[in-house]
Amino acid sequence: RAGEMKDGGAEGPTKRTHPAPSLPTDASLYVGSFPFYRRPSELGHFSLDAERRYHGDSRALRYFAPPPIHTSAPDFDLREGYPERYRPRNEEIREGLDHLLRWLLEHRGQLEGGPGWLAGAVVTWRGHLTKLLTTPYERQEGWQLAASRFLGTLYLSEVETPAARAQRLARPPFLRELMYMGYKFEQYMCADTPGGSPDPSGEVNTNVEFCSVLQSQLGTHHLLFSGEMDCTDPKAPSTQPPACYVELKTSKEMHSPGQWRSFYRHKLLKWWAQSFLPGVPRVVAGFRDPAGAVRSLKTFPTMKMFELIRNDREGWNPSVCMNFCAAFLSFVQNTVTQDDPRLVYLFSWEPSGPVTVSVHYDAPYAFLPTWYVDAVTQ
Ligand code: A3P
Ligand code: MG
Ligand code: MG
Numbered sequence: 453r454a455g456e457m458k459d460g461g462a463e464g465p466t467k468r469t470h471p472a473p474s475l476p477t478d479a480s481l482y483v484g485s486f487p488f489y490r491r492p493s494e495l496g497h498f499s500l501d502a503e504r505r506y507h508g509d510s511r512a513l514r515y516f517a518p519p520p521i522h523t524s525a526p527d528f529d530l531r532e533g534y535p536e537r538y539r540p541r542n543e544e545i546r547e548g549l550d551h552l553l554r555w556l557l558e559h560r561g562q563l564e565g566g567p568g569w570l571a572g573a574v575v576t577w578r579g580h581l582t583k584l585l586t587t588p589y590e591r592q593e594g595w596q597l598a599a600s601r602f603l604g605t606l607y608l609s610e611v612e613t614p615a616a617r618a619q620r621l622a623r624p625p626f627l628r629e630l631m632y633m634g635y636k637f638e639q640y641m642c643a644d645t646p647g648g649s650p651d652p653s654g655e656v657n658t659n660v661e662f663c664s665v666l667q668s669q670l671g672t673h674h675l676l677f678s679g680e681m682d683c684t685d686p687k688a689p690s691t692q693p694p695a696c697y698v699e700l701k702t703s704k705e706m707h708s709p710g711q712w713r714s715f716y717r718h719k720l721l722k723w724w725a726q727s728f729l730p731g732v733p734r735v736v737a738g739f740r741d742p743a744g745a746v747r748s749l750k751t752f753p754t755m756k757m758f759e760l761i762r763n764d765r766e767g768w769n770p771s772v773c774m775n776f777c778a779a780f781l782s783f784v785q786n787t788v789t790q791d792d793p794r795l796v797y798l799f800s801w802e803p804s805g806p807v808t809v810s811v812h813y814d815a816p817y818a819f820l821p822t823w824y825v826d827a828v829t830q
Contacts, residue, residue: 478588483769490669492694495563499660500661504659516683517641518749532636532652552575602792633740664678717768720761721768728754737750
């Protein structure tokens with residue numbers, strides 16, 4: 453059964469012509485062998501500066517600079533500087549795929565396999581793919597993905613659900629501070645130059661991002677996606693991207709086996725999905741106490757995360773995540789039949805239900821900007 457779902461967009465529930473097609477997300481349907489996933493390779497990168505302006509270079513890339521003695525307790529106060537030295541990105545500005553499209557516009561002539569490759573590919577953000585990977589296990593937050601086909605290429609861009617928007621606008625102060633703390637940890641762990649030292653005295657500006665652009669393949673689906681990279685390790689065994697990148701995370705300090713189990717079941721799944729997709733080999737976590745001080749650091753190699761949950765009957769399985777993602781991409785490929793940048797197929801999902809589709813024209817869902825459409829159409 454799982455074999456059918458893996459690449460079986462033409463089989464199973466997606467083939468029905470009426471009622472409207474939908475895709476089930478139950479984990480049990482996607483058990484099976486791990487699908488083909490090509491080792492991700494980096495095609496390029498770009499940076500966003502403190503004013504959120506695009507630059508086709510690596511100026512925003514930071515360098516992994518952990519405290520010298522990994523075994524002793526670090527001395528990071530994650531609440532320091534809040535709120536005076538916090539400049540959060542304006543989340544009301546919907547950027548869609550714009551920054552990635554700008555990179556693509558400037559590099560589409562240099563893609564391996566030529567423009568023909570792009571015509572058969574899926575273009576999206578890594579974060580959107582992460583949400584797809586974790587869908588069979590997600591019980592809290594739904595999602596909406598807008599899809600348009602243009603000159604063959606399938607573009608996928610997330611739409612904030614009404615529930616997510618309401619939550620964001622009502623975000624309580626403690627959650628705002630918790631968000632700051634995640635970024636503050638990055639500041640304690642990164643330097644601006646290779647071999648430099650972190651400088652936690654500056655402001656935390658979440659407009660700044662370094663993004664890697666990667667190419668991979670899942671089953672028959674060619675992928676071009678971009679994701680933010682927290683830092684590169686100048687001392688990594690391989691200094692070649694994406695193997696040089698390190699993902700930084702914070703989490704609550706754990707004291708009991710039950711707390712670890714819950715961490716493996718829920719948070720580690722998200723960490724794995726986020727880093728596995730772009731081939732980032734390790735996640736370095738800072739565990740904070742209730743006062744917001746990082747008490748210990750721990751490295752989780754991405755390829756060893758599954759071992760921590762493998763024997764848990766209530767755990768997650770990477771094959772399920774990847775098989776579901778492949779089935780979703782087949783479902784999208786078979787659904788988005790019309791090639792029109794103003795036409796949007798909106799894929800919606802809420803926990804415990806299937807993925808459903810609705811079709812829309814122009815505002816508010818169309819997301820391919822005219823500057824991109826016009827430039828590529830020439
Ligand atoms: P944590 O490392 O503590 O999660 P990322 O780890 O993906 O590089 O993100 C950096 C920080 O951004 C996170 O730190 C968290 O503070 C914030 N963040 C990322 N995704 C978030 C989300 N969906 N909701 C709230 N905060 C988020
Ligand atoms: Mg990040
Ligand atoms: Mg991070």
